[in-house]
Amino acid sequence: MDINIEAIVKQVLTEMNGGQAIGNASAAPSSQAGKAIPKTARVAMLTALEHYEVKEFPIPEVGDDDILVKVEGCGVCGTDAHEFKRDPFGLIPVALGHEGTGEIVKMGKNVKVDSAGKPVSVGDKIVTCMIFKDDADITMFDLNKKNVGGADVYGLLPDDDVHLNGWFSDYILIRGALGSTFFNVSELDLDSRILIEPCAVLVHAVERAKTTGILKFNSRVVVQGCGPIGLICIAVLKTMGIQNIVAVDGEQQRLDFAKKMGASDSVNFMQHKGIEALAGAVQDAFGGKLADFAFQCTGSPAAHSNIYKFIRNGGGLCELGFFINGGDATINPHFDICSKEITTVGSWVYTLRDYATTFDFLKSAKQIGLPMSDLITHRFPLEKINEAHVTNLNKEGLKIAIINE
Numbered sequence: 001m002d003i004n005i006e007a008i009v010k011q012v013l014t015e016m017n018g019g020q021a022i023g024n025a026s027a028a029p030s031s032q033a034g035k036a037i038p039k040t041a042r043v044a045m046l047t048a049l050e051h052y053e054v055k056e057f058p059i060p061e062v063g064d065d066d067i068l069v070k071v072e073g074c075g076v077c078g079t080d081a082h083e084f085k086r087d088p089f090g091l092i093p094v095a096l097g098h099e100g101t102g103e104i105v106k107m108g109k110n111v112k113v114d115s116a117g118k119p120v121s122v123g124d125k126i127v128t129c130m131i132f133k134d135d136a137d138i139t140m141f142d143l144n145k146k147n148v149g150g151a152d153v154y155g156l157l158p159d160d161d162v163h164l165n166g167w168f169s170d171y172i173l174i175r176g177a178l179g180s181t182f183f184n185v186s187e188l189d190l191d192s193r194i195l196i197e198p199c200a201v202l203v204h205a206v207e208r209a210k211t212t213g214i215l216k217f218n219s220r221v222v223v224q225g226c227g228p229i230g231l232i233c234i235a236v237l238k239t240m241g242i243q244n245i246v247a248v249d250g251e252q253q254r255l256d257f258a259k260k261m262g263a264s265d266s267v268n269f270m271q272h273k274g275i276e277a278l279a280g281a282v283q284d285a286f287g288g289k290l291a292d293f294a295f296q297c298t299g300s301p302a303a304h305s306n307i308y309k310f311i312r313n314g315g316g317l318c319e320l321g322f323f324i325n326g327g328d329a330t331i332n333p334h335f336d337i338c339s340k341e342i343t344t345v346g347s348w349v350y351t352l353r354d355y356a357t358t359f360d361f362l363k364s365a366k367q368i369g370l371p372m373s374d375l376i377t378h379r380f381p382l383e384k385i386n387e388a389h390v391t392n393l394n395k396e397g398l399k400i401a402i403i404n405e
């Protein structure tokens, strides 16, 4: 019998790749094909506290292990906001922006695959990955061997003679010598690619929640806090098929968005005086029952104290709201944890595995019609980067992004 092994292998790989033909994953059309690469690129450098200057630098030679990317856009992150306000990393002058994405316009002859082993070529859309920890105890996937380990993070690199080190720019040079972690995400649209990093935080939080064994297909889940983090939490739960989600916040506009994102009901804590009344409202929203599981997505210690009252005996809690020290919270260990036998997990950033999983989450979210793009409430051109940061600091929107022409 004449078996065509090559065809079978190709078919199996294609199926593993979600039906996309291998090496031909570009759903997003190339916007740079046929365009000449300019001699210089604009880079938004943070040159002083609360002050970016858009500078022009020559585009350097692309080495055999390097990739030159034409930047399409980059999200403004809480980390950028800290650097803008206080320079806690002591990096000024620095080219910031790590939630960026763009199209490969040139690459060295040694670059063949991304950090997940997926082929890359000129015209593909990529993202880099920022990981804070590479602790073997919390690492779940051997992709972490290529972890940048918190040192060589594009968007938080010290300035050097390359200058094209952050995504708030026209071009970025991804250097093989830095052991860079990057992914080919050509199958995702621009907004999805910009949202990858915050979404990875929630993919990780839900993975942490699943380790309790309590979060199940038909669980009743309360999500406290409806900023970008809580709203994306609801989206991740929805793509997992969880239907019974109650959102809690004090801002009605955000609660309305939570419903568009898939929450079955919402509770405005401003309308309930005292924790007993608030817990009663959450219980009513679940048809008279308390939550099986809760996600705490605010940076408020008082909100941490409250959340135990929303959870049934034997339920679970994922606390992910504290990225920085927000102060102490008071709980009653007897009533809140012991006698109720609550299982609690903390969640911090993500692993590289979660990052790769996030690409699939974003595809699923789009397939089921979740309004992910609406999370990006403000889009600024590069020259308005100072305004973009002020808008972010003033909490005027949800996700703020810099979008290049």
Ligand SMILES: NC(=O)c1ccc[n+]([C@@H]2O[C@H](COP(=O)([O-])OP(=O)(O)OC[C@H]3O[C@@H](n4cnc5c(N)ncnc54)[C@H](O)[C@@H]3O)[C@@H](O)[C@H]2O)c1
Pocket: 078, 201, 224, 225, 226, 227, 228, 229, 230, 248, 249, 250, 251, 254, 269, 297, 298, 299, 300, 302, 303, 320, 321, 322, 323, 324, 347, 348, 349, 350
């Ligand atoms: N675990 C991680 O790795 C990680 C990553 C990113 C962000 N975070 C943290 O997650 C938190 C949420 O991030 P965000 O960007 O959505 O912030 P955000 O400030 O935009 O949203 C927080 C929301 O919580 C609401 N809120 C405040 N007090 C409340 C209370 N008592 N009860 C209910 N709702 C209340 C606010 O009205 C607001 O809508 C932040 O504190 C952030 O530092 C954690």
Ligand SMILES: [Zn+2]
Pocket: 077, 078, 079, 098, 099, 197, 198
């Ligand atoms: Zn970020």
